[in-house]
Amino acid sequence: MNVVSAVNLSKSFGAFEVLKGINLDIAKGEVVCIIGPSGSGKTTFLRCINQLESINSGALWVNGELAGFRVVGERILPLDEHEIAFQRRATGMVFQRFNLFAHLTAEQNVALGPVEVLGQAPAQALGTARDLLARVGLSQKLKSYPAELSGGQQQRVAIARAMAMNPQVLLFDEPTSALDPELVGEVLKVMQEVATTGITMVVATHELNFARDVSDRVVFMADGRILEVGSPERMLTKPHEPRLKTFLSALSGSRAGSGDSDAQST
Amino acid sequence: MPASLPRLDIAEAVRIRRFRPLRLLLGALAIAFAIFVFRAFADAQIDWSVVWEYLLARITIVGLGFTILMTLVAMMIGLSVAVVLAVGFGSHNPVTRWICKTYVWLFRGTPQLLQLLLWYNLALVFPIVGFPGLGSWQTVDLMGPFAAAAIGLGLNAGAYMSEIIRSGLLSVDTGQYEAAKAIGMTRGKTLRKVIFPQAMRVIIPPLGNEFIGMTKNTSLASIVGFGELIFVMQSIYFYNFKVIEMLLVSAFWYLVVTSILSVGQYQLEKRFGRGFRRGGSL
Ligand SMILES: Nc1ncnc2c1ncn2[C@@H]1O[C@H](COP(=O)(O)OP(=O)(O)O)[C@@H](O)[C@H]1O
Ligand SMILES: [Mg+2]
Numbered sequence: 001m002n003v004v005s006a007v008n009l010s011k012s013f014g015a016f017e018v019l020k021g022i023n024l025d026i027a028k029g030e031v032v033c034i035i036g037p038s039g040s041g042k043t044t045f046l047r048c049i050n051q052l053e054s055i056n057s058g059a060l061w062v063n064g065e066l067a068g069f070r071v072v073g074e075r076i077l078p079l080d081e082h083e084i085a086f087q088r089r090a091t092g093m094v095f096q097r098f099n100l101f102a103h104l105t106a107e108q109n110v111a112l113g114p115v116e117v118l119g120q121a122p123a124q125a126l127g128t129a130r131d132l133l134a135r136v137g138l139s140q141k142l143k144s145y146p147a148e149l150s151g152g153q154q155q156r157v158a159i160a161r162a163m164a165m166n167p168q169v170l171l172f173d174e175p176t177s178a179l180d181p182e183l184v185g186e187v188l189k190v191m192q193e194v195a196t197t198g199i200t201m202v203v204a205t206h207e208l209n210f211a212r213d214v215s216d217r218v219v220f221m222a223d224g225r226i227l228e229v230g231s232p233e234r235m236l237t238k239p240h241e242p243r244l245k246t247f248l249s250a251l252s253g254s255r256a257g258s259g260d261s262d263a264q265s266t
Numbered sequence: 267m268p269a270s271l272p273r274l275d276i277a278e279a280v281r282i283r284r285f286r287p288l289r290l291l292l293g294a295l296a297i298a299f300a301i302f303v304f305r306a307f308a309d310a311q312i313d314w315s316v317v318w319e320y321l322l323a324r325i326t327i328v329g330l331g332f333t334i335l336m337t338l339v340a341m342m343i344g345l346s347v348a349v350v351l352a353v354g355f356g357s358h359n360p361v362t363r364w365i366c367k368t369y370v371w372l373f374r375g376t377p378q379l380l381q382l383l384l385w386y387n388l389a390l391v392f393p394i395v396g397f398p399g400l401g402s403w404q405t406v407d408l409m410g411p412f413a414a415a416a417i418g419l420g421l422n423a424g425a426y427m428s429e430i431i432r433s434g435l436l437s438v439d440t441g442q443y444e445a446a447k448a449i450g451m452t453r454g455k456t457l458r459k460v461i462f463p464q465a466m467r468v469i470i471p472p473l474g475n476e477f478i479g480m481t482k483n484t485s486l487a488s489i490v491g492f493g494e495l496i497f498v499m500q501s502i503y504f505y506n507f508k509v510i511e512m513l514l515v516s517a518f519w520y521l522v523v524t525s526i527l528s529v530g531q532y533q534l535e536k537r538f539g540r541g542f543r544r545g546g547s548l
Contacts, residue, residue, distance in 0.1 A: 012282075050448055052447060052448065053442055081452060081453060082452055085447070085450050085452045086453065088447065088449075088450045089450040092446070092448070092449070093444075093445075093448035095441065095445065095448075097441055097445070099439075099441035099442060099444060099445035100445070101442065101445065101460055101464075102442070102458075102464055102541050102542065103463045103464045103538075103540065103541045103542075104541065105541075112449070112460075113449035113450065113451070113458065116451060116459055117449060117450040117451055117455075118456055120409065145540065145541035145542075146541065146544060147541060161445075161449065162448075162449075165449055165450065242374065
């Protein structure tokens, strides 16, 4: 079964069409990396999947349900706020800038969703939160506030927070782009471990090594379109699309030039 | 350490006390002014025994109690209104936003005293109020001094405090709304569990000022015959003519209450500053 199906999905901000007919199926358990130049629409696509943005045309299916709408007879009706909030439980999101709840400790950050949204007992949710934080290597930081954590630690808490909701698919929007270069590795390592659990993952990233080692498929986006899809080896070594070739050589060029693995992006 | 540099430690540096003529002048002026005021009070033949007598008198304490009670009730009404207005300002519904704007325009654009008098005399406009299924009442009976003061002070404060709450809500990063949405929280829950707790840090300091301001504003309620501290003091000096003495008694109690509120404000600021210590200015 496909966890995510985008069919001719389009999204505009005003007159500016950012996504121009995206078609993509993501199977259960698959790890898909989305690469592409800055401004190509990676973030917007992820935000459409968990309905932080609403789409303008086409259709999006998440976890077997039409996202944001209901079909009644001949008519397509928009869902209300509560129904959309309910659908969002199927997706978990890890943001580029972490967005941890600043007033809550690490364990409270992870437990908030299970308590407030899933209705778990606080004690049980905190127990699960501690287990998850241990899995991302943060047993020592349960009671730390986000401001007391490094960027890498904050992003690992954010991953635990997303996992605590038991989503069908985890969305990562350039999770390491806002990190200092020496902190990128610890986050990628955690993501790699998460991938081994068999959960479906969609990762917008500039980390080509991660894409090669962890993903099942690589999607190349440019100018709001998917230009090429394929296995990581083939995409990264024998790209067909000229724009993908340019993109890859620009990326490896900047790597060799700057000597670190931090790709700049928006 | 390079050999050419002398060994020294600025911890041993001499602390120089600079001569600051302006400071001295200001200090001297302040002391002179204090002496002048003190002399003036002394010459005015203030009957301190009367001040003492009424400081803890039962009637004073009752008036003080009503001042405190009115402050609490009016603030509660004001805060409820302010939260509704602030959330309404952020609504997607243009009608809601328009209603909120009109409210603030009306209540901020007319004097507080006028509003109190209008509420007190509401019966002239609506002689009878009724709720379907509950029955109806004479407005005069309902709108006594207490109700008029509570509503008049509360609704007015709500208009001002809505701006405070709104700026508090705006101070919270949009990433916080999105993160809350992303874990499936609704708008209401997001506001309650994520946004308001963080907005508090920005809201509390100016709200403390509003609380202190309200304590003093309750004295306006004396105009509609509400028996708070000033009303009580006035009714005493109308027959014993110890005007300054009575006013000093009330000044003392206002200072006590506002000082306690200031301490409480500081404690709350510390509490809601949690998680913002590093890099934060509070
Ligand atoms: N809220 C918005 N309003 C207007 N334009 C936007 C908005 N969000 C993104 N865009 C535009 O959409 C395009 C794609 O952005 P984005 O999805 O962030 O790309 P990527 O994540 O691949 O860098 C960019 O040109 C960006 O300026
Ligand atoms: Mg992006």
